[in-house]
Amino acid sequence: MLALLDAFAPTPKPTDPAKLLQVRVIIGSSFLSIMAGLTFWMLQVFLGLDGWIQPHVYFVIMGTCAVTLLKLSGSVYGAATVQGFGFLSYLLWISWLDGGIESYILPGFMVMPLTAVLMNGVWAGAAWAGATLFSLLAIAFLQPDKTLLLSEEGHYIMLSAASVLATFAICLLALIIEVTKMLSFADLESERRKAESVSERVRNLLESLSHSLVKVNQDSSDISAKARQTADSMQEQTRHANTLFDGMAKFKQQLNENADRSVKVAEDASQVGERVSQTGEVMSRSNKDMAAVS
Numbered sequence: 001m002l003a004l005l006d007a008f009a010p011t012p013k014p015t016d017p018a019k020l021l022q023v024r025v026i027i028g029s030s031f032l033s034i035m036a037g038l039t040f041w042m043l044q045v046f047l048g049l050d051g052w053i054q055p056h057v058y059f060v061i062m063g064t065c066a067v068t069l070l071k072l073s074g075s076v077y078g079a080a081t082v083q084g085f086g087f088l089s090y091l092l093w094i095s096w097l098d099g100g101i102e103s104y105i106l107p108g109f110m111v112m113p114l115t116a117v118l119m120n121g122v123w124a125g126a127a128w129a130g131a132t133l134f135s136l137l138a139i140a141f142l143q144p145d146k147t148l149l150l151s152e153e154g155h156y157i158m159l160s161a162a163s164v165l166a167t168f169a170i171c172l173l174a175l176i177i178e179v180t181k182m183l184s185f186a187d188l189e190s191e192r193r194k195a196e197s198v199s200e201r202v203r204n205l206l207e208s209l210s211h212s213l214v215k216v217n218q219d220s221s222d223i224s225a226k227a228r229q230t231a232d233s234m235q236e237q238t239r240h241a242n243t244l245f246d247g248m249a250k251f252k253q254q255l256n257e258n259a260d261r262s263v264k265v266a267e268d269a270s271q272v273g274e275r276v277s278q279t280g281e282v283m284s285r286s287n288k289d290m291a292a293v294s
Contacts, residue, residue: 002024002176002179002180002183005023005024005027005028005176006024008027008067008070008071009023009024009027009070009071010023010070010071010072010073010074011074014076017180017181017184019076020180021118021176021177021180022076022080022118022119022120022121023070023076024176024180025115025118025119025173025176025177026066026067026070026076026079026080026083026119027067027070028172028173028176029063029066029083029087029115029119029169029173030063030064030066030067030083031063031067032063032165032168032169032172033059033060033062033063033066033083033086033087033090034059034060034063034064035165036059036108036165036169037056037057037058037059037060037063037090038056038060039161039165040056040158040161040162041053041056041057043157043158043161044056044158047150047151047154047157047158049148049149049150049154052097052147052148055090055093055094055097058086058089058090058093059086059087059090061086062082062083062085062086062087062089062090063083063086065082065086066079066080066082066083066086067079069082077120080119080120080124081120083115083119084115084116084119084120084128087108087112087115088112088128088131088132088135090108091105091108091109091112091132091135092135092139095139095144096139096144096147097144097146097147097148098146098147098148098150099143099144099145099146100139100140100142100143100144101136101139101140101143102146104150104155104158104159104161104162105162106159106162107159107162107163107165107166107167108162108165108166109132109136110166110170111166111169111170111173112128112129112132113125113128113129113132114170114173115169115173116128116129116132117129118173118177
């Protein structure tokens with residue numbers, strides 16, 4: 001049944017349960033309007049009343065317009081207004097033709113407040129219900145004459161049909177409410193299970209991440225310890241390098257000092273050589289002088 005109702009729902013179908021219920025009630029009441037209009041029309045023809053078919057045709061047209069407007073525009077408020085106005089005006093029209101509160105259509109007034117509340121919400125539905133009550137009081141006060149020439153048996157048949165249709169309408173609306181509620185609860189339960197499944201997966205993921213973080217923390221501690229050891233070793237090597245550098249500096253200084261000393265010794269040796277050369281020259285001259293004397 002809901003699949004049939006949802007086939008006439010606007011696209012995309014409302015996801016809000018309250019709005020979806022309104023849409024289904026509008027479509028269901030529109031179908032009931034069409035069915036009721038055709039039923040009363042056929043019964044009226046069966047009873048030999050060929051005239052006064054305009055109200056029933058009007059009711060069928062208004063129901064068709066409401067569901068068409070809802071399907072094409074998606075306007076819940078507009079469709080509910082068309083359906084509510086069509087329903088109430090049809091009831092008043094038939095009541096006016098059939099003697100006011102003695103009309104066979106009177107059971108329909110019991111359906112109107114319930115339908116109005118379900119289609120429009122509490123406050124708008126209360127306004128429609130107030131309009132229905134006011135209309136009944138006005139009809140009772142005015143007491144119009146009967147224009148439909150129904151026999152007592154015909155009136156009973158039409159009244160019975162109206163009572164059956166009103167009861168069927170109330171049962172159908174109650175069924176729509178209950179099934180929609182059950183499906184909404186089922187959807188909520190499904191969403192709850194999905195949420196629990198996601199929560200379980202997230203919890204497992206967090207536990208896995210926690211274990212991974214513990215492992216990473218342990219590895220980080222090991223790496224940190226090794227890094228400290230490496231740093232200590234590098235500091236020790238740096239100290240050795242500094243010591244070696246100091247030794248090399250001292251060795252270089254010693255080499256420089258030795259070089260200076262070598263230069264000094266070379267200079268002294270040069271001076272000694274000059275002196276030896278001078279001595280040799282003196283001895284050579286002395287030898288020459290001695291040879292000359294001889």
